[in-house]
Amino acid sequence: MANVVWHKKLRILLDLTRDDLDHPELPDLWDTVYKTDRFYGRLGVPVSERDLQCGGVCRDMGVEAPMHLRMRGGRREAVHERREDEERHSVPMSDEHKAYQERILRAAHEGGFGGDSEVRTRVGRTWIQTDTLVEGADGRRIGWEVQLSTIDERGLRGVRARAGKAAKNGITPAWHTDRPAYAQRNDTHWTRSDRLPAHVIARNGDLRIVSGFRVLDFWHCDTSALYPCPHGMRRCGKAHATAKPRDVFFDDMVRQTAAGTIVPIQFRAGKAVQRYWVTSADRDRLEDLDSDDTRLPPDRETTPTTGASRNRPTCQPATALSAEQDPTTPAVLLAARPLLTALPLQPAAPAAETASPDLEQRQAPTPQVTDATTGLPTELITLQQAADGAHHRLQQLDDHYEQDLQRQAWRQAAAVVQAAVTHYARTKRLNRYEVEARLRHLVRRTTQ
Template identity: 40%
Template structure:
């Protein structure tokens, strides 16, 4: 099966299994894309639209033809290996377990679901109660921190409640996402009916009165005592099935816990009641109303609490922009002008534009012009010395349809 390819300049998807690449309105597209081989492969704008795309990897490709078969080849061997990484039996067993648990609880669940735009692909996607969408990710192999950060960020933008499950201690010790960990088990035990105990990732929140009996200085003042209540988290027992059912029904929720605004972020799972109490208190080290009255502190929430961007993008901001309003960086950028269809991808001109391997270019920005080299045939031919348009002025120009 041929690998799907995305052309970044033309904004089209190429299907190598079809003679016209899936675009009958663009004749001889295959020959045009392979015409100018002097252009570096990374500047031709061809990217893998398969597994690399699903995993958020920017993998460049080039086209070739072998024994009459058209192929799209990765430039990097590491990107090529992503297509041959087998799914372990333990990974498949965890997927089946999550789907079974969700369906027995009355929810709908699917495996290997791609997000809109194919930005990420979820191992399991559960449609829970009240419009809750739970994304289950199983990670039983090593993975880089940037990869996890990208997939978690996209999941947050899509509004997913994310369960990241692993059996590796080094992964569960990180705080780059909401990790839960169980023991290393064979597939038969994972698929069994006994609930798998979560060793880390689920916590119970408690609040201690800030005073001499607490034995620790106030996390806000860094010294002394304020008399208020400060939250902390402690290990709590729960099973994997109970976690899935609770997340799908809204009884359990993930939070980002900070003891102080400058301390380390802990991404943990807690009960919905603990989450509401934690957030209602304003986040880290915010006393309850009763404690605030006793310590003569303000009853209002913290003034540094992030607010939604007024631009309507849904992002949270905590600083004012130059106009004095809460607007994120993305909404302060000027809108990019829309170029007319068929214009030069370099400058936007519509005069003398032709299709090259690097996209549509005018005469001033052809690959040869940018390289300060002479045009093939002194601009008398379509590149490379074969006429594609049928209007070349030179009488000896060979026509592409004859080859």
């Protein structure tokens, strides 16, 4: 049974808990709808061919669930036609889901913002139900929706519609999950944390968001650039932005989205459009870049998205483990350890689009030995082989934890190659893009 019914012909939601069904402008609405439904029943019209459907959980999930009306003990009731539709309403909220709701509200209140859980907002003739609604600064409203591992994949078919309806009515949708498959969707702005039990989520440690937040690296597309031109050209001479993953504390995310210092954007990378959360300063610089891509947008003063905390961490990130202490560390990471430098847990965004010559000299010493066949330094070939080997190992892993470790090893090895290629190209006054393309073609051809 459900308390909210969708009338297909009238295209309105009927709230059976209210005497006027929440439509005071339509007198005697209940008598009209109820008598019509009973008349269809006496004629033998199937429930699926009548005008009533579930307007609650089923409609939110994009499921058309036919219903019929009845009176029991003087109380109005709407009954599902199918048992599986009825069972959809009886699925209990998990302890992890409740812990996230409590944590969102606690983080918001600590930042001076209000909020509540399971909020139903009237929108015209329909409703929007939000897991946790945070009332932010300047009338800003952040609607947090939590989708965890206990949720059926089929229950996410209506995400784009629900997020779009919320955005059109002044609620910024913020969807959070612990499933990588959900976080990779592009139907709304997703964030993801590691899968944790309820008692860990609820405590006051530093819970990290490991996916969904980005920092934008702005750079000029010339021969010294570290990134390939997104337009597929050698070097177009214009300014571009590259989105780089960055961890952020969950509590800081809640407070800063309410304050407006972290905002959602749609970022175009080639032909694809991705949805990320970024700082408001990065968003403003991206807007400047979109208006004029012939020069880099001016720097803006930024407030760190997160800083040091006195709280104990809720979960220990994989990057904090030592390769020697962790028995599950892949062999590629141990082998490449002399070539790799440890990445910080939350590195600061680079101050310029390219590294300084002094830094490059420290990260990538000048190659000394040259391969007689290819003319390229043997050290570049070795570094590229190590990076390709780390990437090949990543593709063969199935375990989520091992993939995170191996992905870190691959990114570190790739960064070493990039720095070495840049330094070599500058030293020899060569086109960096051509050197990189030649190196990759050589190494991958010989390994096939």
